[in-house]
Amino acid sequence: MPGSHAAPSSEVPWARTISAPGATSARADANARRIAADLNIIAALGFVVVAFWLRFYRDPNVQEMVAIHGNAEGVSNTKKAEKQASWGELFKRSNTWFMILGAFGIFYTIWVYLTWLPGYLQQQLGFSLSQMGWVAMLPYMCGIAGVLFGGWLSNELIKGGMNTILARKIPIAGGAILAAAAVIPAAFVTNVPLVIALLSIGYFGAQVPIGCLWTLAADVAPSNQVASLGAIQNFGGFIGAAVAPIITGAVLAATGSFAGVFVIGGILLVVGA
Template identity: 40%
Template sequence: METTSMKETSSEPSASPRIRRAQRVALALLVVSGAVNYLDRGTLAVANASIRGDLGLSMGQMGVLLSAFSWSYALCQLPMGGLADRIGPRRLLGAGLILWSLAQAAGGLVATFGWFIVARIALGIGEAPQFPSAARVVSNWFPLRERGTPTGIFNAASPLGTALAPLVLSILVVSFSWRWAFIATGAAGIVVALVWFALYRDPERSRLSVDECRYLDAGAERGVIAPKVTFADWRELFSHVTTWGMLIGFFGSVYLNWVYLTWLPAYLTTERHMSLLRTGFAASVPFFCGFIGALSAGWFSDLITRGSRNAVASRRNAAVVAMLGMVAFTIPAALAQSNTVAIACISVVIFLANAASACSWALATAAAPPNRVASLGSIQNFGGFIGGSLAPIVTGFIAQKWSFVPALLTAAAIAFIGAMAYLLLVRKPIPEQSAHAAAAAPSGEAPAAQS
């Protein structure tokens, strides 16, 4: 019979070589799938001018096409967290990879505007599981105290993929055609899906030792079982000002970020008169800066939180400062005559945009009750991608009627409103009292004050 001393029991468990190997494989696959995810959604932006010329689309129609992905992606965000918990990230993300890769390849075969919209909607549905599944993978394979760094790593895949898109895809578009850019990236996604199914395993399907289980459970509360979240609990989140502040705030942050994500290559070729190959290099620089921003933001947010008594205020303030920086540097990016100055300012904006996004996700963990972190995070992300859906449309029509300068200034104003929503509305955490508890209270008893 195995015996364990009290000293050994209280000591902090460490990861076994098998756990470390599984962590490295999981993170590597998440970074690769996340980069392909953003490479696929960025193909339309890189091939913007070629597609408009080939299909005879106006700037306004291209704005609608650029936003079609975001609408389906936003609407599918809310159920994906529950699906990742129910069926596991291996099956959910694997199925999503196959669906979005087929939709991406179909984009290279379409001949009409309508069918292109259908392909982009399918792409949004397929890509929706990526980040909820990634969060679940980190929760599965990393103990509570070690989840910050892997979360920053898988989030950094989004600017990495966006940075690679103009470098890789502009060569494909120039050397072959925009259709081959879609087909090649779709084929790459199928390969990644096969590798994902071959190498990744959810830990509940692995035979873990007692010490390995102790390591993965380290830092989790013991003896406290959070009640299961009901629809009433989820709906009750909307009765709090904090929820609306986060939803509106992320709307502004993602709106400005998605103006650059969807229109930057076209802006550089149309407004700045750069060649497609030069645009491919110039458009990649800001997103490599965003990659650094995503990696560093989680660490910085943790740093300032350690010196603060109010975790919500410190996380919120980090997001607000980053968003105000986005606003400040977008103005010279729009007005500067020098292409070099414009690219430098845009690089700072994208760095701060990815930092703001990481801080906003960290805010959800501080503001939500423990059993509703994913629910609050998905509501915030839903608001963000409503902004991401509107940004390409509004930008396209403003650029078509006037120019990109008022489009960028409009986006900066919307981001400023979002920063103020965070600052003024997100004041305190949402109380743990559930909708069930509120319903069970005596009818004459006043409800608790809401945040």
Template identity: 30%
Template sequence: MENDKITAENYTTLEASKIYKKTKMRWVIAGLMWAAIAINFLDRTTLAIATPHIMQDLHVTTQEMGMLMSAFFLCYALLQIPAGFVSEKIGQRKALGLSVLWWSIATGLTGIATGFKSLMGLRMVLGIGEAGAYPSNAAITRKWFPKSERATVGGIFDSGQKFGGAFGVPVLTWLMISIGWRETFAVLGIIGIVWSIAWWFFFKDDPADHKGVNKLELDYIHDGEEVKEKDKTMPLKWWQLLRYRNVIAMCIGFFMINYNSYFFITWLPMYLMKDRGLSFSQMGFAASLPLLCGAIIEILAGYLSDRVHSSGKMSLTKTRKLFLCIGLIMAAFIGFAAVSESLIVALILLCISKSGTVVAASQVWAIPSEIAPRNMTGIVAGIQNCISNFGGVVGPIITGFIVGYTGHFEFALLFSAFLLLIAILNFIFVLGKIEPIRVEKQ
């Protein structure tokens, strides 16, 4: 009788599992997050692709072009913390949806620019709008995914930048040849507006409110954590987070990473034409190769680091530091690309370098959800992205002036490699144990 009872129970469980399986709506959300970052990248990098045309049509100098590229990053960086705060207060459905809508309108209007001043204004407006993307995605990662999948998700959505570049750069190059650089900006603006409408009707801030999420998936997402979604209070003021060693280390390290990474979306097209002698159409293909490699490697790096940690062989801290250091060593290969005489070798080294920055980035975007106090994931990500994006502010300017003074990119790339070595030391010796910040009650 006992055996019969067990058999019946097993049969009931088996039948139930067929009917009531864990849904996978979180991966659809991850796909939308990825698409937002892909659009984000395309809209910010179109200026770099259009640089030769803009400089010729609007009579913009090399130094002014560097300032235009930096104008975006200045506003983008300064608005990161406010964007993280807004994301936590009004929710990511509104924050990310409005952010994409804002920057898409700015992108479309760029096509009517008449000179340096109007371009400068539109780039600043674009930077304000795009500031909401990463803080919102970091907060969504914490709400919609268990700890065991967060580096994977960080790698997925951040890889949108590289996929957008890998496939977008050749397409943008073709569009500019076919319909013109002004019309290309208009097309991109329309794509972003369509995404924001889809996001508004599909996404929910709380996975429990989404009709496509069943109880099994919801329990898996929460992963045994106590859920306090209705409590919107924050245990700290945002500036108090800067007292913590890990927050400081994250900001310093990511600054160095971004200084290198943003070369690939600002000056790389000009480098390939000026120093390597490629034509405009050849540049479109060559510039996409490092980004394509980065897109694939980042997803693999995030997934692999999650598997390494989940296996129990390495602590979370050791896992994050290992992948950060491996990535940064690879990224420093940009210095070898600078002195290589062969175009093919230089492209291979640039692919390795870009792949290294994304290996590090897959870890960087997982850490905010792993150390942030309650209801402050978006703000921690905002602080990190604010400081780090000053690498995008000063990088294009410094590179522009070095190239303007020396006539080539060699010293600019060697300086970037030097900063990456500093980043390695920072993550080894300054970054501490990866664990939630413990807030002492006042």
């Protein structure tokens, strides 16, 4: 009987129409709860870090300050003799532009990792969400090691008698070149473990310069210009960080591949070195 089949055929679409939004809403709620839990964990870890800092940090004592700055009277006389440079004068110095360019290239690459690595692992390498979390952790763990290694290396070079500026430049340039040497080949490798290894080495290298970048302004500028020069350097770095996800998205939209993304990052690292 034709009439007996009409009702089921009309009920199924209605059932799907009604149930689909409900299922979507449930998934959205579950995702929102997971994100909220993750953010709460991050916030809690922040309080732990603050507690450790408050417990263990102390201001340098008089002897340590003299060791850092030299004779106290000489430091006082130097400060009196220093003339505050304007920002315009700082921009006329070649060192300022080298610092801006170096920070731009390094921060650009770091923010490509921070904003696009999970998407790359999922879209290009085919990792599931559960797999991606563990794999994405590896480059960032290597980055932690890179920051510590860069600071340690610079201090060891200074202890060995090397000029302070050169002892800062070696980790900055060396880390950037190492990162470029790992990131560019990653664009053309298809073996997944090798890609992850290259990305991990690349992020290690990109983080090696960070500690030295933060101290470079204090090393090259008079004490009354350190904050201004540091701000200008960070300005260059954060411009790189800001344009990194935009350029990455544009390259992906135009090419459909991450190869160009890695090559651009590698070139900027070499230029920044």
